[in-house]
Amino acid sequence: xxxxxxxxxxxxxxxxVEALTxxxxxxxxxxxxxxxxxxxxxxxxxxRETLAEALGARPSEIVFTSGxxxxxxxxxxxxxxxxxxxxxxxxxxxxxxxxxxxxxxxVDWLATHEGATVEYLPVDAYGRVHPDALREAVARNPDxxxxxxxxxxxxxxxxxxxxxxLAAVAAEFGVPLHSDAVQAFGQVPVDxxxxxxAAMTVSGHKIGGPYGIGALVLGREHTPVPxxxxxxxxxxxxxxxxxxxxxxSFAVAGRxxxxxxxRFALEIGRLRDDLVAxxxxxVxxxxxxxxxxxxxxxxxxxxxxxxxxxxxxxxxxxDAQGIECxxxxxxxxxxxxxxxxxxxxxTDPDLARGTLRFSLGHTSTDADVKALAKAxxxxxxxxxxxxxx
Amino acid sequence: xTDTPQRTRPLRVLAAMSGGVDSAVAAARAAEAGHDVTGxxxxxxxxxxxxxxxxxxxxxxxxxxxxxxxxxxxxxPFYVWDLADRFREDVVExxxxxxxxxxxxxxxxxxxxxxxxAALLDKALALGFDAVCTGHYAKVILREDGTRELHRxxxxxxxxxxxxxxxxxxxxxxxxxxxxxxVTTKEEIRAEAERRGLAVAKKPDSHDICFIADGDTxxxxxxxxxxxEGDIVDESGARIGTHDGAYGFTIGQxxxxxxGTPAPDGKPRYVxxxxxxxxxVTVGPAASLDVGSLTxxxxxxxxxxxxxxxxYTAQLRAHGDETPVTAELVGEELRVxxxxxxxxxxxxxxxxxxxxxxxxxxxxxxxxxxATADVA
Numbered sequence: 001x002x003x004x005x006x007x008x009x010x011x012x013x014x015x016x017v018e019a020l021t022x023x024x025x026x027x028x029x030x031x032x033x034x035x036x037x038x039x040x041x042x043x044x045x046x047x048r049e050t051l052a053e054a055l056g057a058r059p060s061e062i063v064f065t066s067g068x069x070x071x072x073x074x075x076x077x078x079x080x081x082x083x084x085x086x087x088x089x090x091x092x093x094x095x096x097x098x099x100x101x102x103x104x105x106x107v108d109w110l111a112t113h114e115g116a117t118v119e120y121l122p123v124d125a126y127g128r129v130h131p132d133a134l135r136e137a138v139a140r141n142p143d144x145x146x147x148x149x150x151x152x153x154x155x156x157x158x159x160x161x162x163x164x165x166l167a168a169v170a171a172e173f174g175v176p177l178h179s180d181a182v183q184a185f186g187q188v189p190v191d192x193x194x195x196x197x198a199a200m201t202v203s204g205h206k207i208g209g210p211y212g213i214g215a216l217v218l219g220r221e222h223t224p225v226p227x228x229x230x231x232x233x234x235x236x237x238x239x240x241x242x243x244x245x246x247x248x249s250f251a252v253a254g255r256x257x258x259x260x261x262x263r264f265a266l267e268i269g270r271l272r273d274d275l276v277a278x279x280x281x282x283v284x285x286x287x288x289x290x291x292x293x294x295x296x297x298x299x300x301x302x303x304x305x306x307x308x309x310x311x312x313x314x315x316x317x318x319d320a321q322g323i324e325c326x327x328x329x330x331x332x333x334x335x336x337x338x339x340x341x342x343x344x345x346x347t348d349p350d351l352a353r354g355t356l357r358f359s360l361g362h363t364s365t366d367a368d369v370k371a372l373a374k375a376x377x378x379x380x381x382x383x384x385x386x387x388x389x
Numbered sequence: 390x391t392d393t394p395q396r397t398r399p400l401r402v403l404a405a406m407s408g409g410v411d412s413a414v415a416a417a418r419a420a421e422a423g424h425d426v427t428g429x430x431x432x433x434x435x436x437x438x439x440x441x442x443x444x445x446x447x448x449x450x451x452x453x454x455x456x457x458x459x460x461x462x463x464x465x466p467f468y469v470w471d472l473a474d475r476f477r478e479d480v481v482e483x484x485x486x487x488x489x490x491x492x493x494x495x496x497x498x499x500x501x502x503x504x505x506x507a508a509l510l511d512k513a514l515a516l517g518f519d520a521v522c523t524g525h526y527a528k529v530i531l532r533e534d535g536t537r538e539l540h541r542x543x544x545x546x547x548x549x550x551x552x553x554x555x556x557x558x559x560x561x562x563x564x565x566x567x568x569x570x571x572v573t574t575k576e577e578i579r580a581e582a583e584r585r586g587l588a589v590a591k592k593p594d595s596h597d598i599c600f601i602a603d604g605d606t607x608x609x610x611x612x613x614x615x616x617x618e619g620d621i622v623d624e625s626g627a628r629i630g631t632h633d634g635a636y637g638f639t640i641g642q643x644x645x646x647x648x649g650t651p652a653p654d655g656k657p658r659y660v661x662x663x664x665x666x667x668x669x670v671t672v673g674p675a676a677s678l679d680v681g682s683l684t685x686x687x688x689x690x691x692x693x694x695x696x697x698x699x700x701y702t703a704q705l706r707a708h709g710d711e712t713p714v715t716a717e718l719v720g721e722e723l724r725v726x727x728x729x730x731x732x733x734x735x736x737x738x739x740x741x742x743x744x745x746x747x748x749x750x751x752x753x754x755x756x757x758x759x760a761t762a763d764v765a
Contacts, residue, residue, distance in 0.1 A: 313516055316427070316468055386515035 002368040004325045006300060006361025007155055007183060013208035013362070016253040020210055023245035030242040031233060040244045047251030054251075054258035055202065055217055056191030063216045063234045064247055068182040068203035070227070071216035072102035074238060075178040075199040076149055078224020080110050083146040083176070085225065092117045094137050094148040094175075096161070097344035098127040102201075103149055103180055104340070116146070120344075126291040127154050127345045131165040142173040150177065152184035152200070156328040156341045156357055157290030158301025160188055167196035176222060182206055182214075186257030187265055187298045192217045199224075202254075204246065208362060209253030213246035268360050269299035271369060275358060276302050278373035283380045289342070289355065300360040303328060305347065306380050309354040313383035318356075321375045328357035350388060400519035402426045402565060405505055406459060406467070408452030410582050410589045411524030411568060413459035417585050418567035419522045420463050426522070428460035428467040431509065433476040434600060455589050462586050472508055479503035481600055485613050488636040491663035492737025495552065495707060496598055501525075502555040510563055520565045525549045528569035528746075529561055537561040539691045539748040542569045551704050554741035554751030555689050607637050607645075619668030621648060624661065624677060635668045640757075641678055641733025648672070659733075679730035681760035685723040685740050685752030694718055694750070701742040701749055703727075705734055716742055723752040730760035 003011075012020075028040030045059070052059040065071040076093075083090045095107050097120040110116035119137055121129045129150050138145055148170055153160045163179050170177040176198030184190050186207040192200055199222060204213040216238075218224070223237065230239030273294070279286055279302070289303035290296075306314060311327035318325060328339055342352035358372065402424045404416035420426040430453045453469055460467035480499050487494035510521045526542035527550040539561055542548040556564065571578070575594070582590035601609045614636050621630035630648040632638070642660040652658050652674065659678055662671040688694070698717035703725060705712070713728040725740055734757045742749040 312468065312470060313512070316466075317516060319466060320427075382516055386512045 002323045002371040003363070004323060004358040004360065004368060004372065006364070007206070007357065007359035008326055009205045009211070010208055010361040011363050012205075012210060012249075013253055013256055015256065016209050016249045019252040020245045020249035023248045026244070028244065030244055031231060040242075043244050043248050044242050047247045050251040051215065051254045054254040055185070055200075056193045056195075057217045058193075058220070060220060060235070061192065061217050063218050063238050064242060064250075065214045065216055065238055066212055066240075067214040068100075068180065068201050068206070069102040069214075070238075071201040071203070071214045072100070072178075072180055073106045074216050074224055074227050075201060075218075076103055076106040076147070077110060077114075077227055078237070079147045079176055079178065079199065079222065080114065080116060081225035082223060084114075087143070089144050090146040091115055092119060092141070092144045093146055094119050094121055094134065096121050096123060096127075096129045096150045098123055098154050098156075098159075098341045099149065099151055100155055100180055100182070103151070107149070117144075121148075121150070123344055125345050126296065127157055127159045127341055128161055128291070128296075129166065131162060131169050134166050135169045138170065138173045138175055142175065145173070145175045147198075148175055148177045150179055152179045152181035152190065153188060153298050154290065154341060155183045156339055156355075157303045157345070158183075158298040159290040160184070160296055160298065163197065164195050167198075170198075171196055176219075183298060183301075185254075186261055187268075187300055189261070198222050204250040204253060207253045207257040209250040210246045213243060213250045215250075264362065265299040268362075268364065269294060271364055271366065272299055272302050272360055274366070275360070275369045275372065278369055279304060279358075279376055282373060282377035286380070287351075300364075302358045302360075304356055304358075305342075305351050306354045306356065306383070307351060308387065309380055309383040310386065310388055311353055311355050313386050314354070314356055314379055317379040317382055318372075318375055321371070321379070323372055323375055326357045326359075328355050353388060354383075399423045399425060400565075401517060402520050402522050403509070403513040403518045404428045404465070404522040405509060405524075406430050406456035407524070407595070408455035408459075408589065408592075409524065409595055410579060410587070410592055411526075413456070413463075413524070413587045413589050414578055414582050414585070415522055415524040415567045416459070416465065417463045417582075417587065419565060420465055422567070424522075426463070426465045427518070428456065428463070428465050429509070430456040430467070430469045431476075431504070432469050432471045433473055433480075433504075455592065459587050459589055462588075470509070470512075472504060475508045476500070476504055476600075479508075484598075484600075485610065487737045488610050489614055489665065490737075491635060491665040493639045493735035494737045495739060496600070497707070498552040498555055498739055501552055506556055506560040506564060510560060514563065520563045522565040522567060524568055525553060525566050526568050526571070527553050527566050529564055529566060536692055540569075541743070541746040541748075542566075542571070544571060544573065547575070549707075550743075550748050551707050551709075551739070551741050554691070554739060554748050556691070557689055558692065561691065610634070610636055617668055619670070621646065621670045621672055623652075623658075624671065624673040629672070632670055635663050635665055635670050638663050638670050640735040646672060675732065677759070678732040679760040680727065680732070680734045680757040681730050682724065682726040683734055683740065683757045684755050685725060686721065686755045688718060688721070688723045688750055688752040690750040691748050699744075699749075701744055704741045704743065705731065705754070706738050711743065714742070722755075723750075727760075 028036035030040040030044045048059045048062045052062050093116045107118050111118045122133050152163050167177045178199040179197050180201045182203045185202045198219050200217040202215050205211045228239050287305040338349050338352040402419050404426050406412045406428045457467050480496050484494050484496045526547040528540040530538045541550045579590045597604045617634040620628045638660045658672040661673045661677050700715050702711040703714040712731050714725050716725045736754045738754050739751050741751045
């Protein structure tokens with residue numbers, strides 16, 4: 001088996017499993033006042049501090065959520081509502097068109113139900129938003145912008161976006177910028193304080209932590225209107241009993257992601273380069289997606305377009321060989337749609353159907369790359385014969 | 390002569406799984422027979438409904454999930470393939486165009502011809518599969534000379550060879566129908582599904598037209614073709630009513646004519662003819678529906694085209710009875726003469742010729758001729 005889909009989810013780190021299981025048997029609601037509650041609370045707060053340190057944030061800026069999707073929704077909807085409440089003129093939302101659906105669909109929902117005007121920022125062929133594009137969009141009328149949201153690194157094509165520069169532009173106009181850093185955390189340096197962001201999303205299961213836990217890193221001056229109302233946990237921004245085992249485990253994974261990042265990025269980057277070379281060797285007309293410059297993309301990401309192939313066909317053929325990857329596009333009822341990311345970067349819609357994303361992780365080995373190198377040529381040949389239906 | 394593909398060497402089989410009980414049991418039987426089976430659900434609607442309503446269709450996300458769960462239980466890989474564009478072009482648009490031209494299409498047959506055993510089969514073969522497996526009730530028999538025959542299912546009551554009659558030798562060579570040998574009630578298929586742990590065992594049968602979710606074909610056509618008021622006339626040409634679009638009628642139809650005045654003889658009237666050119670529907674007594682012969686186009690043969698006239702039985706619609714005929718290929722047209730007059734033959738439907746249980750061929754009915762005394 002060659003698991004090459006770590007960007008979808010990566011195996012839990014042994015130490016994260018240990019932390020999770022250790023706390024599963026311990027009773028205590030972190031909001032309770034007695035000893036058991038205090039014990040749980042202590043675990044949560046220690047985890048919060050660990051995670052804050054890993055992300056260059058203050059502990060009070062970590063708001064635990066059920067994952068990346070919830071954190072994105074809280075940031076986008078919550079900041080929109082709060083900013084509009086403060087000034088009804090602020091109804092414009094600026095977003096990159098290459099965002100994950102957790103952001104895109106939240107933004108669309110605001111347009112459909114909350115009177116938002118959504119403006120998608122232009123991107124280059126690598127899916128990158130340039131600071132000047134944001135400046136132009138904001139400067140047109142700074143007073144009506146509720147928020148801007150631009151991801152730190154793209155989940156499909158791996159391009160890293162200039163978040164700090166974008167945040168600086170937004171800050172000039174007093175516009176809060178949110179960034180989905182789910183894919184960036186653990187692969188590129190992520191420092192919340194240095195970034196100048198208003199809010200930032202991270203997720204547990206993408207960095208070797210458990211599913212169902214994530215966080216919105218939220219600058220202290222920002223108070224989004226809650227999406228979930230209830231007991232008032234997490235700065236009254238995100239109610240719900242805290243998942244102590246998942247939080248403890250997430251923090252362990254977060255610490256490793258931060259401490260090991262440099263070594264991991266170097267090693268995984270080399271392996272990724274081998275993978276890219278092997279694929280291009282077997283399929284000379286394959287096109288590498290995203291920024292080809294090593295510093296411009298996630299070190300664990302390789303994304304290809306195979307002209308004349310259907311991504312679905314390739315996935316089936318590789319799956320049958322024990323090689324697991326992704327077409328990198330959104331799924332509705334299991335039906336692959338041409339990726340909105342590729343369409344936004346100006347890729348021809350037919351070409352956009354023939355894509356595969358290979359993403360590496362902490363368990364990836366040279367053998368995985370060798371298995372792919374062996375299988376990809378014949379698979380592409382077959383898929384090409386099957387053509388586009 | 391009795392060998393079927395499913396009893397030969399293990400094959401790489403692509404099982405089309407609608408989410409219904411028949412295709413699930415068919416896939417399970419193929420896997421049990423030792424074949425290397427991969428399940429595929431065809432997404433045929435660009436905007437699938439989330440949930441199935443009533444007992445119709447197989448194009449919802451719920452059906453896709455049912456198919457996936459069946460594949461899980463059988464223990465085979467499962468994927469969803471998007472053939473919505475092809476389905477829209479080759480089946481839905483064809484359906485609308487046929488009605489617009491005053492004919493009565495059979496979209497299931499068209500789907501087998503153009504989608505399941507064309508688009509899907511071609512893709513499957515290119516990807517290295519040997520056969521496509523479906524839950525149809527029909528039999529493929531491999532003859533000693535290597536050719537294949539399509540036969541009615543062992544259970545005549547469930548036989549679906551009519552909608553498979555359009556398949557040619559090449560298509561049949563790669564078709565697998567594991568349910569064809571089954572003489573059993575639907576309850577027994579459901580029991581088999583239950584025994585195999587397939588949750589679709591209790592799922593209602595799908596029928597009607599899968600892409601018309603609410604079953605309202607008239608409404609669907611009206612939406613697509615617009616309202617086009619025209620006259621309903623009797624056989625003498627006298628105007629006796631109006632309609633909202635000639636496309637909405639089928640030869641032999643009795644209900645829904647909305648003619649205020651009864652026929653002079655008080656007998657029910659039926660649709661005799663649909664003329665899209667002048668948007669006129671002709672009605673008349675049942676006796677005028679009697680057809681003595683027909684001409685059919687686009688013949689397809691399971692095996693070699695018969696030389697000279699032959700005596701066969703013919704089926705003229707899905708679930709229709711057999712009727713004895715003589716048939717002859719004249720140029721590209723099939724001329725079919727009924728031994729006894731038949732009623733309600735609708736252009737656009739297929740005429741499928743049988744020799745016993747064997748499907749000889751199929752063609753699309755283009756025109757019918759009234760029965761006359763010398764024919765009967």
